[in-house]
Amino acid sequence: MAEKWENLQVNGATMRAFVCTPDGPGPHPAMVVIQHAGGVDNFIQDMTRRSAEAGYTSIAPDLYHREDPNSTDDGMTKLGRLQDTNIVADVNAALAYIRANGVANGSIGIIGYCMGGRVAFQMAGQNPDDFKASVPFYGGNTMTRWGSDAGPTPFDLLKNIKCPVLGFFGEDDGNPSPEDMLKIAAELTANSIPHEFHMYSQTGHAYMDHTNPNRYVENSALASWPITVAFLQKTLGRVAAGAR
Numbered sequence: 053m054a055e056k057w058e059n060l061q062v063n064g065a066t067m068r069a070f071v072c073t074p075d076g077p078g079p080h081p082a083m084v085v086i087q088h089a090g091g092v093d094n095f096i097q098d099m100t101r102r103s104a105e106a107g108y109t110s111i112a113p114d115l116y117h118r119e120d121p122n123s124t125d126d127g128m129t130k131l132g133r134l135q136d137t138n139i140v141a142d143v144n145a146a147l148a149y150i151r152a153n154g155v156a157n158g159s160i161g162i163i164g165y166c167m168g169g170r171v172a173f174q175m176a177g178q179n180p181d182d183f184k185a186s187v188p189f190y191g192g193n194t195m196t197r198w199g200s201d202a203g204p205t206p207f208d209l210l211k212n213i214k215c216p217v218l219g220f221f222g223e224d225d226g227n228p229s230p231e232d233m234l235k236i237a238a239e240l241t242a243n244s245i246p247h248e249f250h251m252y253s254q255t256g257h258a259y260m261d262h263t264n265p266n267r268y269v270e271n272s273a274l275a276s277w278p279i280t281v282a283f284l285q286k287t288l289g290r291v292a293a294g295a296r
Contacts, residue, residue, distance in 0.1 A: 053104050055097075060113070062145045067117040069146060070097050072104035079154035081288040083161045084146050084175075085112040086168030088258065089127035095263045096165070103163065106281045108288065109155065113146040115139060115171075131167055135199025136174070143175050147182055159288040161185035161215075163280070166258055169219075169228075170194050170206055173236070176217065177209025185287035186213065187280055189220045190257055192227035194236065210239045217247040218283045220276050222255035222269070250279065 055072045070092050074080050083103045087096045092114045103110035116130050118138065123130070143162075150160060162183050164172035169191020176186035194206040217240060221233045228236075233249060240247045252259070252272035259269035260276065 053101065055101065055104070058111075058149065060145045060149055062117070062141050065117065067142060067145060068092070068114045069149065070100055070112040070114075071149075072100050072110045074104050074107050074109065078109070079156045080107060080109045081157070081159035081161070081284075082150045082155045083108040083110045083163055083284070083288075084143060084150070085110050086143070086162065086164030086171040087112060087115055088164075088166035088168055088261070089131045091116050091127060091130070093263070095261050096168075098262075099163075099165065099260070102277070103284075106284060108161070108284065109150065109153070111146045111150060113142050115142050117142070134167070135201070136197060136203065137199060137201055139171055139198070140175070140178055143171065144179070147179070156289060159184050161187065161284060161288050163187040163189070164191060165189045165260060166192070173213075173217075174206035174209060176215055177206065177212040180212045180214040183215050185215050185218070185284060187218045187220075187283065189260055189276070190222060190225055190228060191219075192225075192232070192257070194228065194232065207236065207239065210236065210245070211243045213240070213243075213245050216283070216287055217245060218280065219247065219249040220260075221249065221251040222257060222259050222272070223251055223253045224256040227257065248283070250276065252276075 085100045100110045100112045169188035172188035255269045255272040258267040
């Protein structure tokens with residue numbers, strides 16, 4: 053597997069993106085990996101590597117690229133400044149990069165963690181013809197707009213989704229709550245959108261983040277990833293041997 057940072061152009065600005073490419077001849081199916089509140093940090097970089105190890109060219113765009121590089125604000129403060137219009141532009145730039153570098157059979161999926169789970173719902177509805185799979189991990193704030201000029205909420209966009217959705221939730225999470233999960237599932241069902249949701253007991257928000265011992269729930273995390281890989285194999289194509 054090869055990994056590198058690329059500089060992409062978004063509306064005249066430079067956005068860094070972490071890119072991992074599977075071993076072996078391409079082209080490969082692809083995954084857009086969406087950050088959590090911590091940005092494209094060690095956790096997101098590792099999850100991008102995991103997607104590549106599973107056989108998918110994977111790209112994680114830095115949605116905080118408009119921030120002052122010298123800012124000492126924490127992730128939640130930066131998250132509060134994100135705007136939906138900019139998120140859409142950034143993910144579209146990542147899609148353009150993937151297409152410019154080849155993708156097998158046009159097979160592209162999107163996966164996201166925390167705020168990235170919100171974006172995985174949002175972009176599957178915003179760009180329904182671009183994605184063949186969407187995997188939101190504990191995506192909160194799906195029923196709110198981000199930014200003064202924001203359009204529909206991710207929840208509003210659910211009805212547009214054309215691809216299968218695989219979602220993961222924690223029973224002890226408050227955002228998204230179990231009630232939020234049921235509301236999202238009902239909306240997908242009402243619009244005949246294939247979906248598979250998993251909720252884990254004694255599990256809260258950010259349970260996949262192995263870099264955060266206060267949040268990481270090993271049993272739930274270890275259970276989730278093989279389900280994810282099997283789903284991607286079914287929706288996007290082949291999986292490399294030895295994917296972890």
